[in-house]
Amino acid sequence: MKKSTRRRISILVIEDDPGDLGLIRSNVRLAGLKRIGEDDPVIWASTLADGIAAAAFNKPDVVLLDLSLPDSAGITTVERMRAAAPTVPIIVLTGQDDHQLAEAALQAGAQDYLPKGQLFQHDALGRAIRHALVRQKLESRLHLLDAALNAVASGIVITDLSAAIEWANPAFTQITGFATAEVVGHNPGEMLNSGKQDGHFYEGMWQTILAGRVWTGELVNRRKNGSLFDAALTISPVTGGDGSIRHFVAIM
Incomplete structure (x- = not known):
């Protein structure tokens, strides 16, 4: 036995x-x-x-x-x-x-x-x-x-279905200049929009992630102090047990 x-x-x-x-x-x-x-x-x-x-x-x-x-x-x-x-x-x-x-x-x-x-x-x-x-x-x-998410050098945000930020790691605030309290509840695209990408760019991003696929691309963002920076961005949908999308995770 x-x-x-x-x-x-x-x-x-x-x-x-x-x-x-x-x-x-x-x-x-x-x-x-x-x-x-x-x-x-x-x-x-x-x-x-x-x-x-x-x-x-x-x-x-x-x-x-x-x-x-x-x-x-x-x-x-x-x-x-x-x-x-x-x-x-x-x-x-x-x-x-x-x-x-x-x-x-x-x-x-x-x-x-x-x-x-x-x-x-x-x-x-x-x-x-x-x-x-x-x-x-x-x-x-x-x-x-x-602890792992807070320690990585990449900026990470978790948003709800409307893209309102629910959580951001320290690297995100260091990269963008926005404190966590300033970004929670806000859309990262609105806060960081540099005007360098047109509406078609963001429309294509939304169509991809709402379809349940991962979006990867490069864009120019604006920090809190107004300076611009290039960012490689990956946005992944997070699904629940029933397969429906519950959140999005963006890694910058």
């Missing part, structure tokens, strides 16, 4: 109630997060200070965090844990099924919120942990893509 290559999950539980800890351990096993023969994936800390130290030492995959601890209580607990472990997903455990508290916990950096009453449902805890891990991977990938 082929041996499983699944990596063992490490779960830091910061909880001062031994009874709740036992329930969490049981549900972790029932949810299939601990397999027969594996070490216990749960690391226990009964105070926030001990939890912060355990997070630094053990590098857990996920933190289950009680909001009422001997040395910390409420949303401050989430904020302190998030500052200590900025990349680890946090699932808040609390005895209060309070929507406002849940929203505040999410705004403070938690990825999920689980009333302790749901600990009696092993599938709820297992689902929350698995969802937190998946979201963390997606967020890490988005952060990487964002």
Whole structure:
């Protein structure tokens, strides 16, 4: 039989109630997060200070965090844990099924919120942990893509279907002289138009990208200070799951 290559999950539980800890351990096993023969994936800390130290030492995959601890209580607990472990997903455990508290916990950096009453449902805890891990991977990938787009030397803008700019990278603002706040919501062609290209030029560009094809060409643009510069430009349509065009990405 082929041996499983699944990596063992490490779960830091910061909880001062031994009874709740036992329930969490049981549900972790029932949810299939601990397999027969594996070490216990749960690391226990009964105070926030001990939890912060355990997070630094053990590098857990996920933190289950009680909001009422001997040395910390409420949303401050989430904020302190998030500052200590900025990349680890946090699932808040609390005895209060309070929507406002849940929203505040999410705004403070938690990825999920689980009333302790749901600990009696092993599938709820297992689902929350698995969802937190998946979201963390997606967020890490988005952060990487964002960092890459911000680091490249080419100017990049993302527009909506009407060509209104929704996002621009630092290189675009350096090339054109326009700050990000000045370009968001505006059409790049209107802001950078030098008058060197006629209406037929832009009509052909629009016909190409609205047909779902990539447009590539050269044009003369105008910076904020009025100076002109030559630009090689590529505009690509971005489609949704249904195949319809949602955005355009222009690389200068």
